[in-house]
Amino acid sequence: MKFFASCGKGLEYLLADELLSLGCTRATATMAGVNVEGTLADAQRAVLWSRLASRVLWPLTEFDCADEHALYAGALAVDWPQHLEATHTLAVDAHVSGDAITHARYAAQRVKDAVVDTLRQRTGARPDVDVEAPDLRLNLVVRKGRAVLSVDLGGGPLHRRGWRRAQGEAPLKENLAAAVLMRGSWPALYRDGGALLDPMCGSGTLLIEGALMAADVAPGLQRHGDGTPTRWRGFDVALWHTLVEEAKARRDSGVAALRPVFFGSDIDERILRAARDNALAAGVVEAIDLRTAAIETLLMAEDVSERGLVVCNPPYDARLAADPALYRALGDALRRTVPNWRASLLCGDDELARATGLRAAKKYQLFNGALECSLIVCDPVAPPQRDPGAPPPVLSEGAQMVANRLRKNLKKLKSWRDREGVDCFRAYDADLPEYAAAIDVYTTADTRETWLHVQEYAAPAEIPEATTRQRLNALLAATREVFALPKERIALKTRSIGKGGSKYGRFDRRNEFLVVREGDALLRVNLFDYLDTGVFLDHRPLRLQFAREAQGKRFLNLFCYTGAATVQAARGGAASTTSVDLSGTYLQWLSDNLQQNGISGGRHRLVQADAIQWLLADRGDYDLIFCDPPTFSNSARAADFDVQREHVRLLRAAMHRLSPDGALYFSNNYRRFRLDTEALADVADIEDVSASTIPPDFARDARIHRCWRLRRPGAS
Numbered sequence: 001m002k003f004f005a006s007c008g009k010g011l012e013y014l015l016a017d018e019l020l021s022l023g024c025t026r027a028t029a030t031m032a033g034v035n036v037e038g039t040l041a042d043a044q045r046a047v048l049w050s051r052l053a054s055r056v057l058w059p060l061t062e063f064d065c066a067d068e069h070a071l072y073a074g075a076l077a078v079d080w081p082q083h084l085e086a087t088h089t090l091a092v093d094a095h096v097s098g099d100a101i102t103h104a105r106y107a108a109q110r111v112k113d114a115v116v117d118t119l120r121q122r123t124g125a126r127p128d129v130d131v132e133a134p135d136l137r138l139n140l141v142v143r144k145g146r147a148v149l150s151v152d153l154g155g156g157p158l159h160r161r162g163w164r165r166a167q168g169e170a171p172l173k174e175n176l177a178a179a180v181l182m183r184g185s186w187p188a189l190y191r192d193g194g195a196l197l198d199p200m201c202g203s204g205t206l207l208i209e210g211a212l213m214a215a216d217v218a219p220g221l222q223r224h225g226d227g228t229p230t231r232w233r234g235f236d237v238a239l240w241h242t243l244v245e246e247a248k249a250r251r252d253s254g255v256a257a258l259r260p261v262f263f264g265s266d267i268d269e270r271i272l273r274a275a276r277d278n279a280l281a282a283g284v285v286e287a288i289d290l291r292t293a294a295i296e297t298l299l300m301a302e303d304v305s306e307r308g309l310v311v312c313n314p315p316y317d318a319r320l321a322a323d324p325a326l327y328r329a330l331g332d333a334l335r336r337t338v339p340n341w342r343a344s345l346l347c348g349d350d351e352l353a354r355a356t357g358l359r360a361a362k363k364y365q366l367f368n369g370a371l372e373c374s375l376i377v378c379d380p381v382a383p384p385q386r387d388p389g390a391p392p393p394v395l396s397e398g399a400q401m402v403a404n405r406l407r408k409n410l411k412k413l414k415s416w417r418d419r420e421g422v423d424c425f426r427a428y429d430a431d432l433p434e435y436a437a438a439i440d441v442y443t444t445a446d447t448r449e450t451w452l453h454v455q456e457y458a459a460p461a462e463i464p465e466a467t468t469r470q471r472l473n474a475l476l477a478a479t480r481e482v483f484a485l486p487k488e489r490i491a492l493k494t495r496s497i498g499k500g501g502s503k504y505g506r507f508d509r510r511n512e513f514l515v516v517r518e519g520d521a522l523l524r525v526n527l528f529d530y531l532d533t534g535v536f537l538d539h540r541p542l543r544l545q546f547a548r549e550a551q552g553k554r555f556l557n558l559f560c561y562t563g564a565a566t567v568q569a570a571r572g573g574a575a576s577t578t579s580v581d582l583s584g585t586y587l588q589w590l591s592d593n594l595q596q597n598g599i600s601g602g603r604h605r606l607v608q609a610d611a612i613q614w615l616l617a618d619r620g621d622y623d624l625i626f627c628d629p630p631t632f633s634n635s636a637r638a639a640d641f642d643v644q645r646e647h648v649r650l651l652r653a654a655m656h657r658l659s660p661d662g663a664l665y666f667s668n669n670y671r672r673f674r675l676d677t678e679a680l681a682d683v684a685d686i687e688d689v690s691a692s693t694i695p696p697d698f699a700r701d702a703r704i705h706r707c708w709r710l711r712r713p714g715a716s
Contacts, residue, residue, distance in 0.1 A: 003043050004150070005053040006033040010366035010375075011179050015052040022049055041239055047154045047229055048220040048243050051178035051213070054158055057139050057150035058234075065147035067100050068110055074147055075114035083151070083233050086125035088135035090115060093152070096142040111140050111149065135231035154220070155229040161212075162222035163282035166274035167203045172313050172346070174219070176368055177209040183364060183377055184309045184344030190214040194261070195308035197341070199298050199333065201264030201290065204275030206311045211262050211284035215254035218247035222282070251283075258287045261308070263300070265293040295326070298333040308341045310334055310381065316348020316373070324355035331356035339382035347374045350494060357488075359383060395477055398435065402478035405431050406439070410482075416696050424516050424525075426537055426697040430457055435475045440537060441483075442525060445517040450483060453527045455493045491527035515596060519544050521567045522596045524589065534562040534589060538704045539628070542665060542693045546626065547572035549663075553623035556580075558611045558654065563590025565626050566604070567597055576603045578620070580611050582633075610639070612646065615653035622657055625664040631673075643668050648679045651710065655683045661715055667693070667707040675708060684710040 005027075007015045012029035019027040022045050024038035033054075036042070040058070047056050060083065063074035084090065092115075094108035101107050112129065115138075120126040127135075137152040159175040181187075186196065196210045212219065220229070221244065228240050262284075266272050269292050279285035293299070314330055315323075327347065334343060335358075346366065347353040353360065353374045360376035367373065395403060409427055417425060428439040436457040443450055454476065459468040472494065479490065513524045518540060525534045543565045546555070550569035557566045560579035563586070570577050581587055587606045594604060607614060611629070629650065633641040651666060658664050664684075677686050686708050693707045 001037070001039060003036050003038070003059060004033055004057045005036055005046060005050065006055045006057065007052055008032070008054065008173070008176055008179075008367050010364060011052050011175070014179055014182055015050070018050060018052055019046060022046055040234075040236060043153055044236060044240055045243060047158065048218050048240075048247060050158065051182075051209075051219045052175050053154075054175060055139065055156075056153045056158070058153050059148055059150045060138075062146065062148045064145060065101070065142050066145055068106070071101060071107060071142070071147060072110045072114050075111045075149060076118060078114075078118070078149070080115050080118040081122050084115065084119065084127060084136045085231075085233070086119045086123040086127055088127050088231055089130035089133075090127045090136050090138070091129060091131045091134035092138045092140060094140040094142070096140075098142065098144060100145065101142050107140060107142060111138065137230065151230065151232045151234070153230055153232070153235070155224075158220065158223075160223060161209075161219050161282070162224075163208065163278055164203075165277045165281050171203055172205045172368065174205060174209055176346075176366065177205045177311075177313075178213070178219075179366065180206060180311050180313070180344050180346050180375060181210050181213060181309070183362070183375060184311060184342055186210055186309050186311075186344075187213055189307065189309050189342065190259075190261070192307070195263065196261060197263045197300070197308060197310045197338065198312055199265050199293075199295055199310070199330065200312050200314050201266050201275055202271055202313070204264060204278050204288070204290070206313065207262050207264045207275070207288050208279055208282045208284060210309075210311065211258065211279075211287050212282060215251065215258045215284065215287075217251045217254060217283075221247050221251060255283055258284065260287045260289065262288040263291075264288060265291045265298065267292065267294045295329050295333050298337050300337045306340060308338065310338055310341055310343040310345070312343075313346045313368075314348075314352075316352055316371070324352060327352050327355035328357060331358045334358070335382040340380050342377070342379040343381050344375065344377050347376060350374050354492070395481060396474050398471065399474035399478040399481075401432060402428075402435050402475050403482050406478060406482045413697055421517075421519070422540070422697075424518065424535065424537055424540075425695075429698070429700055431700065435471050437472065437475055439479060440533070442514060442516050442527065442533070445515050445522055449489070450485060451514060451527055452479065452483060452485060452490045453493075453533055454479065454490060493531065513592075518564070519547055519568065519571070521547070521564075521571045522593075523564050523567065524562075524593055524596060535564050536561075536628075538669075538695065538698045539565070539667070539693070541695050542626075542667065542707065543568040545693075546624065550574040550624055553662075554578075554621065554659070556620075556622035556625045556654075556657065558615070558625065558627040559629045560586070560590060561628070562586050563593050563606075565628075566590060567593050567599070569624065570594065570599045570604060571597060574603075574624075576605070578605045578607065578622070580607045580609055580614050582608065582610055584608055612641075612650055612653060615650070615657060618657060620657060621659045621662075623659045623662040625654055625658055625662065626667075627651070627654055627664065628667045631668065631670040643670055644673055647673075648676050651680055652683055655680075655710065655712070658710075658712060660712055662711070664710040665689075665707060666710060667705050669705040671703055673706065675706075680710070683713070685713050685715070686710050 009032050016027040016029045016034045019036055024036050024042045026037040028035045043056050043058055061078050065071050092108040092111045094104040096104050096107050116126045137155050139150045139152045141148045159173040161174050198206045201207055272290050275290055279288050353376045358378045361379050362377040364375040366375050406428055423443040425441055427441050430436045438455045440453040513526050515522050516525055523535055527533050546565055547568040550572040552575050555569040555574040555577045557579040560581045563579050566577045566579045587608055629643050631643050689709045690707045694702055698704045
C-alpha cells in the first residue's frame with residue numbers, strides 16, 4: 001500500500017531514510033514529504049516512532065475533481081460507516097491549488113457535508129465537528145484536477161510530543177530540532193561517549209529532543225497517553241497497543257541508563273524555568289544541566305567529554321531582531337570553549353551563518369515554518385591552524401586554473417594600475433566560464449589593506465547546485481591563495497533560489513565602511529551590507545573625465561546613487577553640483593563622501609526626488625549632466641521605471657535643462673537597451689562614446705555599460 005508522510009521543506013531525504021529504517025518497503029522524497037510503500041503496521045509505527053514527520057496520511061480514496069460538485073460526489077461515494085461511528089467527532093484539513101477550487105475552508109466544508117449526509121442517511125445520526133481533538137481527522141489535497149482524501153493517522157501534527165509545558169517567544173518545532181541533531185550525527189556521538197551543548201537553549205527543545213533520542217524514547221509515546229491517536233475504524237488498535245508496550249520498555253531502560261551529558265544556558269532565567277518544566281514533563285530533567293549565562297561568558301566544565309555536539313537556534317526572525325554581532329559572539333565562544341567539538345547551528349540565512357566566522361563542512365537549507373534558514377555543520381568547530389611555515393594546501397585542478405588566470409590578470413593590469421594610480425579594480429570576471437564570478441579588489445587609502453568583493457553569477461539552470469557550489473569553493477580557494485588574505489577581508493555575495501527565481505540573499509548589517517582613493521577623491525565603500533559597494537568600478541574613466549571637465553561648470557547628477565561622480569566633479573572645481581536620487585540612504589552616503597573630501601557649502605545641493613518628475617519641475621540650467629538610471633525600479637515612492645520605456649521622456653526633459661554649449665552623458669547597463677535616436681533627433685546630437693568609457697579591467701566585457709554624449713543640435 002502507498003501512503004504519504006509530510007514534513008517541513010528540507011527534511012525530505014532525512015525522513016525517507018528514517019522511514020526505511022522503520023521497516024517501510026520504499027520511501028521516495030518529494031516536495032515537503034515522502035511517498036511511502038508499506039503496510040498499515042508500517043504507517044502506525046511511523047506515527048509512534050518518526051521524529052521528523054509532520055503527519056502520516058493513509059489514503060481512503062482518490063478521484064477526479066474538476067469542481068466543488070465533483071468534490072462532494074467523490075467524498076459521498078466513500079462508505080463512511082466503515083470508517084466512522086455516527087457518534088464520533090470529525091475534522092477535515094484541506095489543501096487546494098489550481099483554478100477550480102480555490103478556498104481550502106470551503107473544500108473542507110464540502111467534504112464534511114458529504115460525510116455527515118452519508119452517516120445521517122444510513123444511521124439517522126450525524127457526527128459533530130471538533131477541530132481540536134476529533135475522533136477522526138481527515139486530510140484533503142486537491143491538485144491538478146485530482147483529489148486525495150486520507151486519514152490523518154496521528155490525529156494532528158506529530159511534532160507535538162506531549163511534554164511541552166511552556167515555551168519562549170519563537171519555539172523551534174520538535175521535528176526540526178530532531179533534524180538539527182541528526183545532521184550533527186548526535187545519536188552516534190552519544191553512543192561514542194559525547195556530550196550535547198546548547199548555549200542559547202531557550203525553552204530547551206534541542207536539549208530535550210537530544211536526550212529523548214539518546215534514551216531511545218519514541219517521540220509519539222507521550223503524545224497520546226494510553227489511548228490511540230485516532231478512532232478511525234480501520235486503525236489496528238491491538239497492534240498499536242503492542243507497539244506502545246514495546247516503546248515503554250525501551251523508554252524505561254533508556255532513561256535509566258541516560259548519562260547526564262546535556263548542558264544548556266541562556267541569558268533569561270524565566271525561559272530557563274520553562275526549560276526545566278519541559279524537561280521534567282519529558283522525564284529527562286535529571287540528565288540536563290541548565291545555567292544562566294550570556295554567550296560571551298560561556299564556560300564548560302573541565303571534566304566534560306573531549307568530543308560532543310553543539311546545537312543552537314540563535315534568533316533570526318523579524319520579531320527577534322537578528323543581529324550579526326550575536327552570531328559572531330556565538331562563533332567566538334564556541335572556538336574558545338569547545339574547539340574540537342562538532343557544531344550543528346540553525347541560522348537565519350547564509351549571511352548570518354557566515355557571521356559566526358565558523359567554517360561549515362556542510363550546509364543545508366531548511367524551513368522553520370515559512371522562514372528559510374541555513375543549517376551549517378562544522379566539524380570541528382575550530383580546525384587546526386596551518387603552520388605559517390608549512391607549504392600551502394594543494395589546490396584542486398579547477399582552483400589551480402583560476403589561480404593561474406588571476407595571476408595572469410594581475411600581471412597584465414599592473415603597469416596600467418601603476419601608471420594611472422588605480423587602487424580599486426576588477427581582477428577577474430568569469431574569465432573561465434565554469435567559474436562564474438566577478439572578483440573586485442579594493443585597497444584602503446590609509447592603511448593600504450587589500451579587500452576583495454566576490455560576486456557570484458547565476459549558473460545555467462541545467463547545472464546542478466552541488467556543482468555550482470563546488471566551483472565557487474574552488475574559486476574562493478584560488479582567491480585566498482593568490483591574495484593571501486584572511487576570509488574576514490573577503491566579501492562574498494552568492495546566488496540563492498527564492499520566489500521568482502535566482503536572486504542574491506539578504507546581506508550583513510556590519511555598517512563597516514572603507515575609504516578608498518580614486519584619482520584625487522576619497523570615496524566610502526561598503527563591501528558587505530549591500531549588493532553593490534557604493535562605487536561602480538566600470539564608470540571610473542567617466543568619473544575622472546568629469547573631474548577634468550567640471551572646472552567652473554554647473555554639474556547635475558541624476559540617479560546619483562552614492563554620488564561618486566558628484567565628488568569627482570566637485571574635486572574638479574565645479575561651480576555647483578546638484579545630485580538627485582529617490583533614496584535617502586544613498587543621499588546620506590553622498591553627504592558622507594562630500595564630507596570625507598572636505599567639500600561643503602550651499603553650492604552642493606542634494607535632492608531626494610523622482611528624477612523625471614524633478615526635471616519636469618526644475619527651471620535650472622546645467623553645463624554638465626550625468627544620467628545613469630537603473631534598468632528597472634518599482635519604488636513605492638514613485639512610479640515604476642523602465643529605462644527602455646522611459647528613456648526618451650527622461651532625456652528630452654534633461655536636454656531642456658542643458659545649457660546651449662553643455663554636454664549630457666547618458667549611460668546604462670541594460671544589455672538589450674536600444675537608444676531611440678530618431679525620437680531624440682530634434683533635441684540632441686548624439687555620439688556613442690562607450691569605447692572611451694570602458695576601462696582596461698573591464699575590457700573582456702565591452703558591453704558592461706553603454707554611454708552616449710548628447711549636445712544641443714549645432715552646438716560646438
